[in-house]
Amino acid sequence: MQIARIIEISKFKDQEVTIQGWLYNKRSSGKLRFLQIRDGSGTIQAVVFKGDVSDPVFQVCDELTQESSVVVSGIVAADKRSSLGFELQVRDIQIQQIAKEYPISPKEHGTAFLMDHRHLWLRSSKQHTILKVRHALIRASRDFFDGQGFTLVDAPIFTPAACEGTTTLFETDYFGEKAYLTQSGQLYMEAAAMAVGKAYCFGPTFRAEKSKTRRHLTEFWMIEPEVAYMDLDGDMDLAENFVAFIVQRVLESCQEELKVLERDITILEKIKTPFPRISYDEAVKIIHDKGLEFEYGNDFGAPDETAISENFDTPILVHRYPAAIKAFYMKKDPADQTKALCVDMLAPEGVGEIIGGGQREDDLDVLLAGIKKHNLPVEAFNWYLDLRKYGSVPHSGFGLGIERTVGWITGITHVRETIPFPRMMQRLTP
């Protein structure tokens, strides 16, 4: 007997197959039993007619509880009444395990309850669909960089000091010394770029900020490319090509998923390069023209980002922020020393920042002065300064937050649903 996955059930029309899965829901009608079986690839209705199976097999249907694991064999039959187009005419059922009373019923629940049962909630169609899109997006990201000659270089998780010094870090005891969980792989990618030319990393990053918004996690995943001999313009080219590529790939490979998530894909279909590029000064003008209160020189808040991005229906690149509000490693604009050669990508629909990056300071003395100005411990950055002693070159890169990007593409407004097991200020379990 062939074992079939539901996603490719059409290949087995009129054949007898076995489905290995779980009971999602069931209904009954006299001598008929309707079992909704899911196997992780899809859901199919298995129809059990009393005349087609032995009495014990028919009785088993009434013992099955929600999420019981079952192996069901039957004939794959085309049926117009099925949303899948096919249903299974059951011949045999084997119980793997009868589930205890399942906490998540197919009705409404609150987010807190569902998050407490995140390990089970992942089985529900919407959540498992989001995971599929996340996977597609990660695979597209790797394909993009791999296809352009980048080398994947893994960055460490334990780090001796802050990368940026501005944000709060998680501190750990490292054999009697202090170590911190990384907040970015960037500094290590700069070293990697000097070794391989084009490097990227993909891994978890940690921020101990006490943020409780729908855009924040304490543990999130970033993909961070870094390229030697690339300036800010090249960085913006790379960023927009990358984002356009992954959106296109998700549109192609996740049509069903986006339908389940009820995502309006016409918005995503409009995404084409080049993206609008506006300077910080121009962005401030947009905010002021809309009558919002904003002090020139500050960083943008969430409402400011929304105001800027709602003028456009694709992501936009905002460049050259005031150097004073940016990290020490940002190179200053030769045309205006008060500005940094940095760029943020703001996604439309009020999603906000999904990319932050820019051109790095490549001059040893300027960088050293920056470290001191930010009151960072110079010793911890000696290895990083070496990169400016031994064949320093202009170089640029950026970091893209996976969860925010998945949220934007799927239309899920809270990042806690775009990562399998979110870590937030108020949540460490499951």
Place this chain on the structure above:
RNA sequence: UGGGGCGUAGCAUAGUUGGCAAUGCGCCUGGCUGUUAACCAGGAUACCGUAGGUUCAAGUCCUACCGCCCCAGCCA
């Protein structure tokens, strides 16, 4: 860390001027040969977030505490 909101059965909620704690889902029992979050009949299930207080009487009023949600700051 500020501003706002919410804690009642396994889940989602209602609960009026303080007076026997209710409804839907899920669960259990039974019925139906085409159900689509099926339907019909019956049944079980509550330390009303915690601790005090006011009162003849508190889910309801008062005080403190705990937990959660939303928004903001910080950021990807």
